[in-house]
Amino acid sequence: MKSLLVMLFIVLAALVTPAHAQMPAAEKLDLSGFNPLQPVQLYLTDEQNRWLRQKKTLRVAIFPPDIPPLVLNTVSGRYRGMNADYLALMQRSLNISLEVWRYQNEAQAIDALKQNHVDLLLTGLQYQPEPPAGIALSAPVISSWPALVTTLANVMEPLRSEKFVTVATVDDYPPEAWIAQSFPNAQIHRYASYHAALSSVAEGKNNYFIGDSLPGSAIISQEFALALTTVKYWGDEQKRSHFLIAPSQEPLRQIVNSFLGAIDEHLHNQITQSWIEKGNLTFALDKLELSHRERLWLNQHKTLRIIVNPYFAPYTLLDSNLETRGIIGDILNLISLQTGLKFETIVVKSNDEMLEAMGKGGWHLMQTATWDLNRIDNVSYTHPFITTPNVIVMKSDTPQTIALRPGMTVAIASLHNLIPVLSSKYPGITWRQVDNASVALNLVANGEVDAALSNQLTVRYFSEHYYPDQLAFTPLPDEPPSAIGFAMPRSEPELRQILDKALDNIPQKEILQIVGKWVRLPDVTIDTWELYNRPFYLVALLAGLLVLSSLIWGLYLLSEIRKRKRAQHQLEQEKDNALRANKEKRVFLARMSHEIRTPVSAIMGFLELLHRSREIRAGHDKTAVDRAWQASQSLMMLIGNVLDLEKIESGKVELTPRWVDINALLAEVTQLFSGLAAQKSLSLRVNSTLAQRLWLDPQPLRQVLTNLIGNAVKFTHRGSVTVTAQTQRVDDKQVELIIEVSDTGPGIPVDQQSRLFTPFSQTETGRAQSGSGLGLAISKELLSQMGGTLELQSEPGQGTTFTLVLAAASQRGRVQRTTEAPAQPDALAQRLAILIADDHPTNRLLLKEQLHALGQRADEASDGTQALAALQQRHYDLLITDINMPEMDGIALTRALRAAGQQLVIWGLTASAQEQEQQRCLAAGMNACLFKPLSLSQLHAMLAALALPDKAVLDVEKLSRLTMNNRALMQNALEDAQRENRRDLSSAQMAAERGDWVAVRHHLHRLNGTAQLLGAVRLHDLAAQLEQDLVDNKNSQGMLANLRRMEELLDELDNEAQRIVSDGN
Known part of the structure; x- marks a missing residue:
């Protein structure tokens, strides 16, 4: 017998141990519920109390996903959220220890429940849950309603539509057939998470989101409060969470249901309100306590007809389906959740039309506020759910204080309940009764009346949305506020009682949030055509009669002037065609010139580098490179001329004067042609006696000198080109700048000199050279814009002299004297850490090779973002950045660096040689703005002038x-x-x-x-x-x-x- 028992124990151990070994591991979480919740009072039997005392600890299984606000992220080992609050309340109410065990999925949690490893399983929100066979389902724990969400900009889109729309949902809820009841032609996009679904609506990928109100409200409040809003709730197709209980735990099922049944609406609201800011619908959980007559009335009236004035914003608005929207629309939606009632709209445009509709009968409900319906004996009222002061409205620029004074004309909505009182109190005021408050405020804004009277909520809405900074208001003294409620026929007392109970059940916080939502919404278009169509038709009729009489007279005159008009029309047409062609020509030239400038700049740079190379200097290609460089320089000059011609013809030449060192300017311009002059064995000299700086715009002067000196070098084959600068005193403040450019070229015949200053005209000598014939014409026009003159003296065989005369203010200051152009730049002794930022690989390569030729090395970045990252990883002495780049341009890069406290030297590089471009770069924090093409000599001079502090040998x-x-x-x-x-x-x-x-x-x-x-x-x-x-x-x-x-x-x-x-x- 003893050996038989031992064998039996071994067999049982073999059978039981694998079962335990196969059970998945579960994680125990710390329950972190809402402690201030008071335990609910339960009435349990002695047997149930005894069962709890013997049980001592309840084990509750949960499983992912963690969806706020039910469950927050559990990675920290804490179990928080609405579920945790209900479990903590259960623990305190049942006076029993409670453990939370998290399983990897629902199947593992159900297996643990079946094998009695846990006592309860708390589900997530489920639609029409079907528990596994043999598993009991408790009463609902948490309920969630279907909600319709859209963007704030589309808040007035219809709540149902047969048009094509896109709807975002999570998984397979709600069912497509249910969605089709409101949007039959909707394209439904299923998402795996609420965040992804709501983001798709906020980003404009979908028109609507339809899904759980609880997770949706939590995520909207946290991440999309300024983008999304809920516009409707439905009372059917709810999702609920439950406890799953093993069949062997029948006493526990009864205890859990007793606990859930003891939680009243106040506790549900308290738990929900602590986790979501808006959309707390727990008040709809408890059914309204209706009498037998009220329930009978409700069963017989499923749809109510409501009279709505769409111009009573923000209380009542209408969408394209004529459904009631605004504050009243949202209140009706909450009433519908509690009662199941639906509403049809009777549209009226004024208080008079409202009285007419009431007289016809067939209506059930009407929103009332400022008009006096107490004079109508057959109307009763609900409790008011909004109160707002009456205010006096005047124009904001009125010098007087806002108050009612004798002699004023004040607009007020007809049938307003204060008209009798105010007429008696202010006999010296003319009261102008209008259709509604929006008309009254419009009259004030247009100055047609002195003031208007309405309720503060309406005035604030129209003032902020339609008349910003135009209206001002103050409360009406010694008068009661407007009370907003519903009116209904006195013959329907059951309806009044039902609405009172439903309105009293809505938390005041929810009503205040609805009011705030509609007041802060973007501007809503209100169709006012119906208000003004009668006056419009009257004016149109009178205008028609006037036009008809005028036509009769006009027909007589038309026969006399028809021929002249036809000729004028043809002339105007030809003129327009010419202007259009000229404009298109200028736009095309300007754009193409700018687009060509960037690659040509790169070509010039590479040619200059080739010209410096030893192979080219020593080989037979030197002449070819020189010719190519000269051709590219001529092309660049042509591009500049085309751009200048376009600016001059369009009248966009703007001068930006500053103090200019003329000696330095002359040296800079002559340096551009020193290479060509040396190739032609010409002497290029600058003689200047200037000892002061002049107040003028250097950019157009530089261009004029470039044209004059460039032409002189180009057309002179032997001898010299001399540039002479001097000044003559005009008065104490101004001098006259005189610059002469003389050459020993072939000269210009007298009969051809008059054509030089005409665009696209050339002399016989000029046609032998490459050129456009624009340079001198542009130079003369630029000098004319600056108030100067350009004169020509030339004889064939004797050379040519151009004399530039320009008046300017003078100032004593340090100037440099230059007689000869500087030599070709050599490598710099100082080695700098340089970073190049440019989105064009060719430009980066050119600048890097130029720096290499000057003994410098540089790192590269293809845009501002890469440059910013490089500067964070390493110290640089100099940043050379292109102005226009994708991702982050040079301006944004400079601002980011200066904002971060970076003090490195920054040079901007651009192909747009405009003064405003330089000003924009300097304003952003750059140290200099360089224009393409950037020559080696310019780059050498800039780098040589860059004084950096010597770095210490040893710290x-x-x-x-x-x-x-x-x-x-x-x-x-x-x-x-x-x-x-x-x-x-x-x-x-x-x-x-x-x-x-x-x-x-x-x-x-x-x-x-x-x-x-x-x-x-x-x-x-x-x-x-x-x-x-x-x-x-x-x-x-x-x-x-x-x-x-x-x-x-x-x-x-x-x-x-x-x-x-x-x-x-």
Whole structure:
């Protein structure tokens, strides 16, 4: 017998153990519910109380997903949300310990429930739940209603439509057949999450969202409060959550249902209100306590007809389906949730039409506010749900204080309940009764009346949306506020009682949120045609009669002037065609010139680089390169001329004067032609006696000089070109600038000189050269715009002299004297850390090669975003950025850098050579704005003038801190570091000679680390730069040259270390 029991135990263990081993692991969560909730009072039987005492602990299973506001993210091990609040309330009400166990999915949680590992399973919100076989379903825990959500801009779109619309939903709720009841032609897009579905509506991908009101309201309040709003709730197709209970736990099912039944509307509201800001519909959970007669009346009246005035905004508005919207529309929606009532609209345009509709009968409901319906014996009223003060409205620019005074004309809606009282109180005022408040406010805004009287909510809505900064208002003293409620026939007492109960059941907070929603909504278009169509038709009739009489007289005159009119029409047509063609020509030339300027600038830059190369200088291609460079320069000048011609013809020439150093300007312009002059063996000289600066716009003057000097160099084959500048005193403040450009060219015959200043005209000599014939014409026009003159003196065989005369204010100041153009630029001694930002690869390559020709290296970025990232990773001395780039342009990049406190030098580069473009760059924080094409000499001058602070060889302060100011320790550290540096440098040089770039990088990295530790900034910069260069360029000769530079820095570091040690001794 004993052995039989042992065998039986072994068999049971073998059967039971695998079952336990296969149970999935569950995570126990800390229950974090809403503590201030008071326990509900339960009436349990003795048997149920005894069961709870024996049970001691209830285990509740849950499963993902975690959907707010029911469940917040549980990754922290805490269980929070509405579900947690209900479980905490259950724990306190049943006086029993409660554990929450989270399973990986619903199937695992149900298995745990079936195998009694847990006592309860709390579901999420489900539509028509079907529990597994043998599992009991509790009463609902949380309920959610279907909600219609759209954007604030589309809030007046219809709530039902047969047009094509797109609707976003989550998973398969609600069913397509149910959605088709409101939107039969809707295209439904299913999403996996509420956030994705609502985002699609906010981004305009879908017209509506239809889904759970609870998760939808929570996400809208948190992320889409300024973009989305709920416009309707439905009472059917609700989703609910329940407890699932094993059949063996029948006492527990009864206890849970008793607990859920004891939770009243107040507790439901308290829990929900703590998790969502708007859309708390828990008041609709409890059915209205209706009498037998009220329930009978409700069963017999499913649809009510409501009289609506669409001009009573924001209370009543109408959409395209003539459904009631606005504050009253949302209130009716909440009444419908509680009663199941539906509403049809009877549209009236004024209070008089409203009285007429009431007299006809067949209506059930009407919203009332400012008119006096107490005089109608057969009408009764609900409790008011909104009160708002009556206010006096006047124009905001009225000098007097806002008040009612004798002699005023005041507009007020007809049948307003205060008309009898105010007429008696203010006998000296003329009261002008109008159809509604919107008409009254319009009369005030147009100055047709002195003031208007209405309720504050209506006045505030129209003032903010339709008359901003035009109206001002103040409360009407000593009078009661307007009470907003519903009116209905006195013969329907049951309807009044039902509406009173439904209105009293709506939380006042929900009503205030509805009011705030409609007051703050974007402007809603109100169709006022019906208000003004009668006056319009009357005016149109009178105008028609006047036109008819005029036509009779006009027919007589028309026969006399028809021929002349026809000729005038043809003339006007031809004139318009000519103007249109001229405008299209200018637009085309301007656009094409600007588009061509960028690639031509790159061509000129590369040609200049080719011209400097040793191969070209020593080879047979030098002449070809020179010719190509001259041709591209001529093309660039032609482009500039076309742009200037377009500006002159369109009248868009704007002058921006400033103090200008004429000597520097002359040197800059002559430098452009020094290369061509040298090729032609011409002497190009500048003679200037100026000792002051002049107040003028340098841009047009530079262009005039460029044309004059360029023509002189181009047409002179031997001899010289001389530029002479002098001034003559006009008065104490002004001088007359005289600039002469003389050449020893072939001269110009007298009979051809008159054609020089005509656009597209050339002399016989000019036709032999490339050119457009625009330069001199533009130059003369630009000087004319500046108040100057341009004169010509020339004889065949004697050369030509152009004399420029321009009046300007003068100021003493430092000026430079230049007689000869500077030589070709050489490499700069100072090496800078430069970053280039340009979206065109060709432009980046050109600028990088130009910098390389000047002994500089540069990193590249294809847009402002990449440049910003590069500047965050490394220090640069100079940023050269294009102005127009995708993602982030040069202006935005500069502003971002200056806002972040970056003080590096920033140069802007643009093909648009306009003064306003330079001003825009400087205003953004750039140090300079450069115009394409950028020559090597310009770039050399700019870089040479860029004075950067010398970087210290060694950061003594940092080294002192590291060695605690111990000189002996500092000396040992420096000697050890230098010994390692020399070893790493030697190893790097040998590795570079054999092409072992991995080893080179390793030793450079060690040198970089040591330099950072010692605070050797220059050594650190060079090591970091060489590490970066290894990514793109693995050249042994270039690397060895840079390593020799590093050896020089190590020698400087040795000298600095000896100086520091000797100073310490």
